[in-house]
Amino acid sequence: MKTAQNALGFAGIVCGLIPLLQYLFAGGIGLWRFVVGDAPPLPWLYPLVVLVVAAVGVVGLDRAERARH
Secondary structure, three states: OHHHHHHHHHHHHHHHHHHHHHHHHHOOOOOHHHHHOOOOOOOOHHHHHHHHHHHHHHHHHHHHHHHHO
């Protein structure tokens, strides 16, 4: 269970938080450009969705782990 939380947290930071901060401060979305193209309509949406899904997943796994104990 902890491994899944760590993996989700890592994916949320690498694929969500870092590209989102890069978009806010530098205007690019990093590696997302290879997935969604050079000029997607809402470039900040993709990293934000990944970040939110990862955060919800980490919280859900944590609650499930606490409920088991």
